[in-house]
Amino acid sequence: MRRRVRPVSLVLLGLGTFLLVLAPLLAWYVAPRAAVNPIDIDETAVYTGTGSVFDAGEVRTVAGQRITVTQRVRGDVADSERSGAAVWDVTTTVDTDGTRPAADPHNALEFLPARWVMNRTTTKPVHCCREKPYFEGDAYLKFPFDVGRRAYQWWDDSLGATVTLHYAGTRKIQGYPGYRFTGTVAPARVGTRLVPGVLVGRSASGQVAAEEWYANHGIELVVDQRTGRVIYAQVGPRRTLRAPGSAKDSVVLLDSRKIAFTTATQKDQVRQARRESDQLRLLGETLPVGAAAGGFALALAGGVWLVRGRRDPETSGMSETEGSM
Numbered sequence: 001m002r003r004r005v006r007p008v009s010l011v012l013l014g015l016g017t018f019l020l021v022l023a024p025l026l027a028w029y030v031a032p033r034a035a036v037n038p039i040d041i042d043e044t045a046v047y048t049g050t051g052s053v054f055d056a057g058e059v060r061t062v063a064g065q066r067i068t069v070t071q072r073v074r075g076d077v078a079d080s081e082r083s084g085a086a087v088w089d090v091t092t093t094v095d096t097d098g099t100r101p102a103a104d105p106h107n108a109l110e111f112l113p114a115r116w117v118m119n120r121t122t123t124k125p126v127h128c129c130r131e132k133p134y135f136e137g138d139a140y141l142k143f144p145f146d147v148g149r150r151a152y153q154w155w156d157d158s159l160g161a162t163v164t165l166h167y168a169g170t171r172k173i174q175g176y177p178g179y180r181f182t183g184t185v186a187p188a189r190v191g192t193r194l195v196p197g198v199l200v201g202r203s204a205s206g207q208v209a210a211e212e213w214y215a216n217h218g219i220e221l222v223v224d225q226r227t228g229r230v231i232y233a234q235v236g237p238r239r240t241l242r243a244p245g246s247a248k249d250s251v252v253l254l255d256s257r258k259i260a261f262t263t264a265t266q267k268d269q270v271r272q273a274r275r276e277s278d279q280l281r282l283l284g285e286t287l288p289v290g291a292a293a294g295g296f297a298l299a300l301a302g303g304v305w306l307v308r309g310r311r312d313p314e315t316s317g318m319s320e321t322e323g324s325m
Contacts, residue, residue: 035145035280036120039080041088045071045265051256059221061252067259068095073141078311090114103223112157137162141190143228147179158187158214171222173232176270178222183215200243200250210241217257224273226280235261
């Protein structure tokens with residue numbers, strides 16, 4: 001008795017084997033290479049809040065001012081391709097209603113340029129490509145991919161150093177869940193500023209190199225777990241001037257308990273986080289699981305058909321005739 005191999009059984013077995021090989025390839029090779037920080041980024045985030053601001057025209061600190069922080073991030077594609085890292089140029093402006101809109105961002109209340117260079121996969125700082133300042137820590141404008149429930153060292157540009165942000169549970173932003181991280185910054189000297197001595201209680205002096213101090217009432221960041229994208233940010237900056245060697249603030253330059261992402265910025269960040277997270281989930285989970293399940297089913301069906309086979313009718317008929325003679 002001969003068995004006939006149906007072509008369809010070989011097709012099913014081959015297709016099933018292909019899918020079984022494809023599944024781990026997607027999960028362990030393709031998906032990790034898709035989780036990379038972009039080099040052609042061009043995004044703007046806007047924070048708003050209220051607080052006290054030093055008015056140079058009135059030479060005094062004015063309370064109840066509306067504060068707007070605008071952060072523009074643009075990737076330097078040429079430097080990124082040469083270095084293999086993600087090179088992002090960042091400009092941050094701090095304004096009140098009196099300084100907005102301004103044709104030149106340098107006319108803002110504060111203007112902070114920076115260049116952040118990071119590993120495209122780990123988000124760790126890469127010290128090249130005219131980095132400014134010298135960044136450290138685990139996170140800055142975004143967190144690493146696959147964020148964990150642990151503390152992270154977040155770079156605070158105003159402080160010029162890292163701040164420990166602790167995991168504080170989850171929070172939904174515009175209906176989208178993220179990991180919440182919080183921290184504070186104790187008063188720290190961050191530099192000096194040449195000002196009239198009278199501002200810091202040194203009326204007998206002309207110009208004084210006053211000490212500039214910075215603190216933060218509270219930092220809260222909500223981060224998409226899969227991509228590390230910050231979908232909500234809130235800070236409480238306080239900048240003051242002290243007379244040289246003094247332990248007491250003489251002038252408040254900026255003081256706010258809450259400056260946070262606008263609703264429009266939250267929605268934009270959530271939209272992008274959802275899209276990027278879905279893409280990574282598709283490559284890392286949905287497609288591999290589907291390929292493995294489909295491959296197993298097809299390979300099993302093809303194998304069963306191959307083993308069982310079917311009797312060849314012509315051969316079967318000959319055997320029966322011979323047996324009757």
